[in-house]
Amino acid sequence: MAASGLYLSGDPALWCSHPGYRAVLLYPSGTLPRGSPPDGDGFPLLLADRVGGRLPAGSVFSDSIRSFFLPSPATLSPGGSGYRRCTVLPQCGLYPSYPRLLLDLPGAAIMRSPYLFPILVIGCSLLFQDLSSHLYGQFDLTKKRLHTLSESTVTILEKFDSEPLTAKIFLDESDVDRSRAEGLIRLYRKALPTLRYEFISPTKNPFQVQEYGIDRNGMVLWEWRGKGVKTTGFSEEVFTSGLRKLVDPRTYSCYVLKGHGEKDPEKDFPFLKQRLEEENYVLRVLPLEEAGEIPRDAELILWIGPEEPLLEKEAALLETYLKSGGRMVICLDPLVAAASGASEFFFSMLGVVLDSRVVVDMRSQLFRGDFFFATATRYPTHVITRGLNRVSVFPLARSFSIDPKRVDRKRAGVELYPLAETSETAWAESDKDSLRSAAPRFDPAADLKGPVVLAVALELQNLESTLTQKGGRFVLFGDSDFLTDRYVKIGNNLDLFLNAVAWAVEREDGIALRPKDPLHQPIILSRSETLLIGIFVIGVVPGCWVLLGVYHIRRSRRFHAVSE
Structure with missing residues (x-):
C-alpha cells in the first residue's frame, strides 16, 4: 500500500500518565500492519484525546496532518514505552476538542495552575506598565513621519542656545489632553535637551494661574531669556508658532489687494490666513485704487484670485514697487478677465505670457471625476521646492509661458525659476468647446504639451540703472482654488505656498516642511494602481x-x- 497517509494507532499501551488524556501515534500508512507495535522510527506525531472520546484504530489521514499538527520533536514521551519523544500541539479544526498537553515542559506546573498562572500574567503586565511610564521611547513607522517633529520645528529649536527654555503647562491630571500633551512635549525635549517643563494643575494651583495670567485650561507659558509667550492647544503647529515668536519676534507686513473680485481671506481661505499669522505675517487689506499708493511698510503684496484686471494706474504702481525691490505673490485663475488689459502688460513686462488655455490632466479623474484637476508631480530644483516629495493639486489651473522676445532677461536681470510642473501626460487645452463637452483631445497645433508649468518664481536684479542693489521677487501660481480650506491640506499645497511667501520676503528659516495633519492625508493612486x-x-x-x-x-x- 502506498504511503500516502498516516496510520493511527490506538494501542492502550501508549496511553500517557496524565489523567484524563490518552496518547495516540501516527505512522505512514503501509509501513506497519494494523495492530503491530510501532518502532522508534515512526513519525513523532502525537494526538491527545479525552478518555471517552474513542478514535478508531487504523484510521488513515492525509499527509497534511503531519505539518498541521507538529513539524518538530519535543518533550513528551509515551507512557514508559521508550519510543521517540513527541509534542502535542494545540486544538485544531480537525479535532476541535483536542487541548494542548503541557507535560514535562519547564514551568508546566505553573501554567497548569488555575491560580499561579493568572497571577504571573497580571504581575508581568503591571511591571511592563510601570517601566513604560518611566522609560519613554517611540518609533515612527509612518511613511510621512507623522509622529516626528517636522523640519520647520527642528529649525526653530536649533536657534535656542544653551540658556534653558522652560514650559509651564497648565492642565489638570484628569484632562483628556494630558497624554497627548505629555507625548508632544517629550518629543520637543528629545530634540532640545535644555528644555525644562512642568505640568501645573489650574484647579490645585489657583495662585499660579493668577500670577501668570492664565485664563483657561490647556494653556502653555513658554519662557526664554526673560521673555514669555502663551499658546493654547496641544499640537506641533501651536507649539512651534509660539516658539517662533519667542526666538524671532519680528513680524512681516503683508498686504492683500482688494477691489478686483479677489478672494476674501476671512471667508475663502481662513486656514491659510491662520497659518500665515502663526508664522508672524500680519495681513492687511489694501484697496489699491482708493489708496493711490503702496504703503511704505509693505514687505509683501498678495493678489489672490482676482476676476477683474488691474487699472493702468494700479499696474504702474505695482511695476514701480517691484522694480524698487518689492515682493509679490500672485495666484491667477483661468477663464477670468483679470489677465487682460493693464494686467497683461504688467506680466509681459516680466516676460510672462498669459494665455487662456486650461490645464488638462487625466490623472485628475482619481480625485473628482473630471480632468481639470491638475496635479504637480515635478518640482525643479529651487529653495522653495526643497524637500517637497508629494503631489500638489490645482483644481482649475491656467498655463503660462516665457516669451524671450518680449524682454531681454539677461540684459534686464530677470531670473526665472519654474517651481511646479505637471506630468508629460497633461497638456494645456485651447479648445473651449471640447472643455464644455467634457471631451478634450490634444491638438499638437494649438495645445501646449506637458509638462506644463503651474508655478514660477522670478527674481529681478537692476532693471534700471537707478535701482538699489536689493532686487524684487515675484511668485506666480496659475490657480487660487488650491489655497481654499478644501484643498490647502492636500499634498504639498500648503508647504509650496508658504515656502514661496518665505522666499519672497527672504526669510530662509520659513522655508521648510511643516507638520502634517494626520486626519487629512488622502492616498493618491495612479490608474494602474x-x-x-x-x-x-x-x-x-x-x-x-x-x-x-x-x-x-x-x-x-x-x-x-x-x-x-
Whole structure:
C-alpha cells in the first residue's frame, strides 16, 4: 500500500500518565500492519484525546496532518514505552476538542495552575506598565513621519542656545489632553535637551494661574531669556508658532489687494490666513485704487484670485514697487478677465505670457471625476521646492509661458525659476468647446504639451540703472482654488505656498516642511494602481474565500468517509 497517509494507532499501551488524556501515534500508512507495535522510527506525531472520546484504530489521514499538527520533536514521551519523544500541539479544526498537553515542559506546573498562572500574567503586565511610564521611547513607522517633529520645528529649536527654555503647562491630571500633551512635549525635549517643563494643575494651583495670567485650561507659558509667550492647544503647529515668536519676534507686513473680485481671506481661505499669522505675517487689506499708493511698510503684496484686471494706474504702481525691490505673490485663475488689459502688460513686462488655455490632466479623474484637476508631480530644483516629495493639486489651473522676445532677461536681470510642473501626460487645452463637452483631445497645433508649468518664481536684479542693489521677487501660481480650506491640506499645497511667501520676503528659516495633519492625508493612486487594487478586492479576496470553503468542505467529506 502506498504511503500516502498516516496510520493511527490506538494501542492502550501508549496511553500517557496524565489523567484524563490518552496518547495516540501516527505512522505512514503501509509501513506497519494494523495492530503491530510501532518502532522508534515512526513519525513523532502525537494526538491527545479525552478518555471517552474513542478514535478508531487504523484510521488513515492525509499527509497534511503531519505539518498541521507538529513539524518538530519535543518533550513528551509515551507512557514508559521508550519510543521517540513527541509534542502535542494545540486544538485544531480537525479535532476541535483536542487541548494542548503541557507535560514535562519547564514551568508546566505553573501554567497548569488555575491560580499561579493568572497571577504571573497580571504581575508581568503591571511591571511592563510601570517601566513604560518611566522609560519613554517611540518609533515612527509612518511613511510621512507623522509622529516626528517636522523640519520647520527642528529649525526653530536649533536657534535656542544653551540658556534653558522652560514650559509651564497648565492642565489638570484628569484632562483628556494630558497624554497627548505629555507625548508632544517629550518629543520637543528629545530634540532640545535644555528644555525644562512642568505640568501645573489650574484647579490645585489657583495662585499660579493668577500670577501668570492664565485664563483657561490647556494653556502653555513658554519662557526664554526673560521673555514669555502663551499658546493654547496641544499640537506641533501651536507649539512651534509660539516658539517662533519667542526666538524671532519680528513680524512681516503683508498686504492683500482688494477691489478686483479677489478672494476674501476671512471667508475663502481662513486656514491659510491662520497659518500665515502663526508664522508672524500680519495681513492687511489694501484697496489699491482708493489708496493711490503702496504703503511704505509693505514687505509683501498678495493678489489672490482676482476676476477683474488691474487699472493702468494700479499696474504702474505695482511695476514701480517691484522694480524698487518689492515682493509679490500672485495666484491667477483661468477663464477670468483679470489677465487682460493693464494686467497683461504688467506680466509681459516680466516676460510672462498669459494665455487662456486650461490645464488638462487625466490623472485628475482619481480625485473628482473630471480632468481639470491638475496635479504637480515635478518640482525643479529651487529653495522653495526643497524637500517637497508629494503631489500638489490645482483644481482649475491656467498655463503660462516665457516669451524671450518680449524682454531681454539677461540684459534686464530677470531670473526665472519654474517651481511646479505637471506630468508629460497633461497638456494645456485651447479648445473651449471640447472643455464644455467634457471631451478634450490634444491638438499638437494649438495645445501646449506637458509638462506644463503651474508655478514660477522670478527674481529681478537692476532693471534700471537707478535701482538699489536689493532686487524684487515675484511668485506666480496659475490657480487660487488650491489655497481654499478644501484643498490647502492636500499634498504639498500648503508647504509650496508658504515656502514661496518665505522666499519672497527672504526669510530662509520659513522655508521648510511643516507638520502634517494626520486626519487629512488622502492616498493618491495612479490608474494602474487603482486597477490592481480593484482586481485584488473584487476578484482575488472573494476567490480565496471560495477556494478555502471548497477545500474545507472536501476535507470534511473525506474525513467523515474515512471515519465511517
